[in-house]
Amino acid sequence: MIDFNKDVMPLKNKFYRLALRLLHNDAEAQDITQETLIRLWTRCGSLASVADAENLGLTISYNLSRDALSRVGRNYEPLESIDENLVQNNSQDIMEMLVAADRRTFIKKIINNLPTKQKTLVQLRDIEGKSYREIADIMQISEEDVKITLYRARQSLKEVCKKSDAYGL
């Protein structure tokens, strides 16, 4: 039996990051994270482990984000500003932070530009470190599909890196 405050709440940032990746909108991502946590709260009694809670939460966050994306008349608002609550290293001087911010913005943008499915995979695998099996369950697709699509995503990222290196970006 898991405890909501001790075991589930600490997972909130993973759900938030996934929603943020898909929606590019901080307020919406926070709403979805809230909703995800509430739904987990109501099901706390039936969750066997923290891992189950995490994967279920990611599933919920993913589905809610996709629903939001498919709503008619939706306008994408790209995250132009650099968030304060991001790079959390305490001992960085301003120069370093600026460089890190530039790099982060660039990486964030190229990942955000991938199609929804591909960027979800990059988020879940490269950023959250989930296994292919877990990702397949979360996204309700086959493991083969996970591998093929992730392959495409990484190849795209590789190309962009090589090209921007050539251009001296």
Add this chain to the structure above:
Amino acid sequence: MDCKNISNLVERYFKCNTSAQEEQMLRDYFRNEEVAEELLAYKDLFCGMQDEANISLPADFDAKVQERIKSQKSKTPFKARIISMNRTLSPLYKAVASVALVITVGVMSGKFWSARDPEPVEYNYANYHDTYSDPEIACEKVADVLRDLSITLKGSEVADTATVMTESKMK
């Protein structure tokens, strides 16, 4: 870290042949070690991903969640009040409904599980009317479709790359 080893790992990474631990090793390398010349192009990528993993919610978020939970909890007693306002016949309806439900579920599972076989989805091929009578023409058509599917599945790499590159350059 052995430079050749890392190069190998990077190649395997892009082919999705790395384990999660190996991927973390890559991120650690690019963050902490002096990166070899030929791998510099990827430094931002791996470091950036590590940065992305540090994104977190603002400090006031937890309080909002606790608020909502409080309001969820307070809704339950209200529900109980409504139930207690039902007429005395409702226990009878519930008893009838439960019996009906049990019988139905029993019948349903019996039918469902007996109808279930290794290949539950059977298409209505009996209703298919062939457009072609000549297998040569049909063969051409199917081959075309398979070729098209193959190209589509393979071609997306190039297309996606172009899109990602153009869009990221425009911004």
Add this chain to the structure above:
Amino acid sequence: MRSLLFSILIALIPSAVVYGGSEQDFIGKMLSHVNGKTDTYLASEYEHITVSPTMIKSVLKMIGSNTKLMSEVDADKQEQLKGLLENVKSLRILTVSKEADKYMTLTQKLLKKHKRVYKEYAVEQLGDDKQIWTRQSGKNVIEIVMIEEAPKGKDTLQIVDLTGSFGDNFFNMLMKMR
């Protein structure tokens, strides 16, 4: 009262499940819909091609007998095709030449209605005009639906629907196809 109605509803579900063997592929579902509304959709707007399992078997037989007469290169290609075809049960193509957006709306509606059945696969937004959806049963994909907008100019739509048994082996072969 509500729970009673609910239980009656549940009782009706098994009857729908028991009549398997009458499952329609995606184009079949579209055509049922279209033919049920003959005032809105006209047959002149679309062309429909079907290759049944029987014809697929004939094609495989034909390939089997032809390879003996071919050059090495062609024989190799035929072998490849044969390998792929062995997994295919049927092919249907729906080509819309007018009022394509009506059909596209119908397609989206049906995909949404059957969202537990059809999932988007791999190529998601190849230039916004191509989509691939698949249906799975157990480990294998049993149906592949390819939707292409404006394949033959504006206001056209093409849907290709393959049924069969498509596992990892099939896709590996497909990726190697020349």
